[in-house]
Amino acid sequence: MKVSVLTLFPEMIQAAVGTSITGRALSAGAFELETVDIRNFAVNSYGKVDDYCFGGGTGMLMMCQPVHDAHQLALQKSPGPNRRTIYLSPKGPVFNQKKAIELSGLDHLVLLCGHYEGVDQRVLDEIVDEELSIGDYVLTGGELAACVVIDAVARLIEGVLPNQEAYSKESHMSGVLEYPQYTRPAVWHDRPVPDVLLSGHHANxxxxxxxxxxxxxxxxxxxxxxxxxxxxxxxxxxxxxxxELASEIMDKTADKNID
Ligand SMILES: C[S@@+](CC[C@H](N)C(=O)[O-])C[C@H]1O[C@@H](n2cnc3c(N)ncnc32)[C@H](O)[C@@H]1O
Incomplete structure (x- = not known):
């Protein structure tokens, strides 16, 4: 799978995705990451990529042509027909595990990061297949959101995690949250690990x-x-x-009251 990110701040994407598990997966070729710097398609020699909004209002808006040209470049090197262009936006439906699973099956995921006030609607209408938000709040730019999407999608791609079991039982994979987990020591600060986990009885x-x-x-x-x-x-x-839990809580409360 190839991920192309259209952005004014490619270093943010490279730094985050190039680190830790996703970084190792990139080096091993489990997936490919390309950042396309929208400023390379500026409309003048001063690097202009944004302008004032028609109708007034504070802030600058990213212009159509640089975004369009950056997108065209990403499409030129598409690895396969199964491709989607997504605009990270607080207006989109909220990203979730189901969407991550869906996107992990693509040949080419193209992510567009807005900045400032956002992006001129006309280029969004022309190139974007869908919008995705990472939550009901507003970020300064789409880069962190893109990194969130890439991380969640990448760990589902074969070769990124050691095996499928590493993620198949995790929270949100089948509508439930993962059970609590424990590691050594078996007792820490008077808190023992549940007995059954030390029993070696697999079915239990x-x-x-x-x-x-x-x-x-x-x-x-x-x-x-x-x-x-x-x-x-x-x-x-x-x-x-x-x-059983209720009775444990009541016992603990009773003990505290006696003290
Ligand atoms: C300051 S925001 C623009 C907000 C826009 N004016 C609005 O009110 O809907 C700048 C950019 O950050 C990104 N962004 C902000 N919040 C986001 C979120 N919750 N999820 C995904 N991207 C977000 C988008 O790419 C957006 O174009």
Missing amino acids: IVKWQEMASLMETCRKRPDLFNQLKLDADAYAALASELA
């Missing part, structure tokens, strides 16, 4: 992980939990887990 561990995953989702993301279609057995097991 899997059962614990499934239940802990549901509990985590129920407690932290009731909106996701409400969308799950659980069978009666799962609800019964969850109810008993919740009852």
Whole structure:
């Protein structure tokens, strides 16, 4: 897969994506990253790429022609027909894991980063297939948003993580959050790891992980939990887990009151 980023600040993209896991994956050729500097297509020799908005208002808007020409350059070296141009924008639907999975199947992902007040609507209408936001807030530019999208998509590409299992059980892959995880030491600050995880009993561990995953989702993301279609057995097991948790909390509260 190739990712092309159209930006006024290519160094931001190169620095973030070139670091750690995605950086190693780039060096190993698991995916390709190209940054196209929109300023190389400025409309004059002073590097002009933005101008005042018609109708007034504060701030500058990125002009059509430099963005269009940068996009044309990216398309010239497209690795395959399965391509999408996405404008990072606070107006788009919010990016999620489902979208990351969808984008990871493309041959060529082209990301357009706005800056200042944004980008002239006419070039967006001409080149953009869809808009994506990374959340309901406004950033100064699309570069950080592009890095978020690239990171989430790249880790789903073969060869970026050690194997598929590294991400298939993670939060949001199947509508639930991942179960809590622990590493050595087995007891830390009087907090023991759940016994079952030290038992070596694989089936029991899997059962614990499934239940802990549901509990985590129920407690932290009731909106996701409400969308799950659980069978009666799962609800019964969850109810008993919740009852046990409630009794533990009541015991701890009682202990504190005695002290
Ligand atoms: C200051 S913002 C422009 C905001 C625009 N005037 C508006 O009110 O919708 C500049 C650029 O940052 C990027 N950006 C800002 N917030 C974003 C978000 N939540 N998700 C993705 N990109 C964002 C976009 O590329 C945008 O063109």
